[in-house]
């Protein structure tokens with residue numbers, strides 16, 4: 001399988017730790033333009049197992065209001081993908097946990113996919129999540145490039161994804177499978193994990209080659225613990241962003257947030 | 264690239280056939296595809312797998328034809344605009360889509376999609392709207408079929424197209440304001456897509472133009488192709504030939520243009536003219552002229568030309584006409600632009616406004632502001648005396664009356 005070709009901090013983490021992994025998403029350049037590195041470091045110090053850094057986009061189709069607003073605020077602060085790359089220069093001197101970049105395909109296309117892959121690999125970034133990049137197109141155009149650069153590509157599955165397509169997605173993915181908890185945009189408070197047992201069991205039984213992480217609408221200790229029963233870990237986004245938006249002492253609040261979730 | 268398709272003629276010799284239609288992977292040349300998050304894949308795939316066989320079913324076609332005839336009022340007239348022809352010293356016909364039920368071409372598509380949605384077993388309909396014409400056309404067919412209807416509309420557009428908001432409500436639809444971004448068509452489309460992500464099982468999204476992920480651009484173009492199908496027959500009747508020298512249409516997303524061009528795409532003698540909104544001027548910073556200002560990128564699930572920053576952020580378009588106020592164009596048009604098959608022009612707010620006044624005074628027809636852009640371009644096209652020119656008059660001006668009243672002094676010289 002493709003995933004065995006890649007050896008980076010992400011694959012190394014899953015090789016050694018198989019349960020209760022906490023992955024936190026945050027938007028680059030938010031709440032303030034230069035907070036990106038501060039947040040990254042505080043998350044590591046607080047005990048997050050990995051992070052996803054969001055590339056702000058003007059039209060984030062899969063995101064609910066909280067992440068939309070953080071994107072708008074970050075863009076207003078002046079963030080660009082170029083700036084994110086600059087902010088991450090030298091991060092491997094202090095950051096030892098896996099780091100992924102998550103965003104929309106248009107940002108990557110305008111930056112230039114080849115240049116982006118080469119810049120990310122130089123920074124020591126471990127992978128990307130581009131929810132609107134078709135799996136077919138990745139396989140056709142980019143998979144070789146990503147693998148040659150030791151970059152993982154994470155694809156999503158949802159409750160509506162057929163068993164056959166799940167297999168196909170598993171084959172194309174490297175790093176982990178992003179298991180979207182419910183049919184939902186991010187941070188939809190009307191939806192929760194209740195009633196998703198059957199779906200999570202189905203994922204569990206599917207025996208993917210890749211590890212699995214459950215995300216979307218995971219927001220606290222209870223939902224994190226529940227998700228971890230069915231997967232290698234869980235991903236928190238909107239709840240963390242919401243906390244950042246209200247925080248006056250970023251480092252302290254971030255560490256508290258992580259230890260509250262992990263308890 | 265797949266626009267050049269090798270074909271065999273009847274003697275078995277191969278020749279190159281320019282194909283402007285969508286290919287098997289959902290592309291028009293370099294543009295199109297389905298760039299969507301996984302949450303949308305099952306719905307879009309179901310649509311892709313089933314749309315062609317459903318719309319080719321006899322029962323579908325019978326029902327569609329009947330509704331287009333008895334409910335929409337098709338065929339729409341092809342009207343020889345005598346006084347306008349005299350002014351421009353040529354022969355000008357207007358394809359009267361403004362006479363469709365609900366006042367614009369948009370209903371051709373919503374009739375088709377509601378019949379499709381029913382055959383897919385969907386019970387809830389969502390749509391986006393800019394000028395409100397597509398929202399009204401969707402609310403109308405939902406009333407007709409007794410289906411739940413939710414229309415997303417930018418908060419700014421709700422303000423400038425108030426009568427259409429009231430019409431949608433009267434027809435039983437729920438109108439939800441899109442408060443994100445620029446609060447116009449692009450944001451309404453984002454909200455509709457998010458709704459679909461959150462309601463993947465019972466809902467069909469009736470998209471209003473030849474935009475969005477494959478198969479939408481092809482689906483909508485097919486439903487709008489009735490426009491050029493009728494044109495051909497009507498032209499034979501009136502001129503002896505199905506082919507005019509020019510077909511002119513305005514382009515927001517590009518659905519009325521797609522319908523007007525459809526049966527002429529491979530007819531090289533027919534000049535296809537697409538007219539974009541220049542707003543306050545193409546380079547004024549307040550424009551929606553996508554082919555002039557855009558670069559290839561991905562918007563609303565499709566790779567096409569769009570207005571964006573160097574960083575790939577989609578920029579806010581501007582036009583006096585809400586229906587043209589969109590930062591992209593359908594992938595079919597991006598390909599027609601790139602291959603040179605269609606020529607793209609742009610028309611400013613003021614030029615469109617004055618063309619609306621002109622058409623009202625000379626022909627007794629008050630056009631929609633969108634359609635007025637297509638009239639205005641007559642000033643820039645080198646038409647000859649013997650030419651036959653068809654302008655697709657996509658909609659009527661009732662919805663724009665407030666703009667025509669309040670901005671008259673600003674634009675009339």
Ligand SMILES: Cc1ncc(COP(=O)(O)O)c(C=O)c1O
Pocket residue numbers: 367368393394395396397471472473513514515516517518519520585586587631633634657658659
């Ligand atoms: C009358 C009229 N013409 C044209 C348009 C532009 O759309 P399209 O380019 O898809 O025809 C609209 C959109 O609202 C409209 O209402």
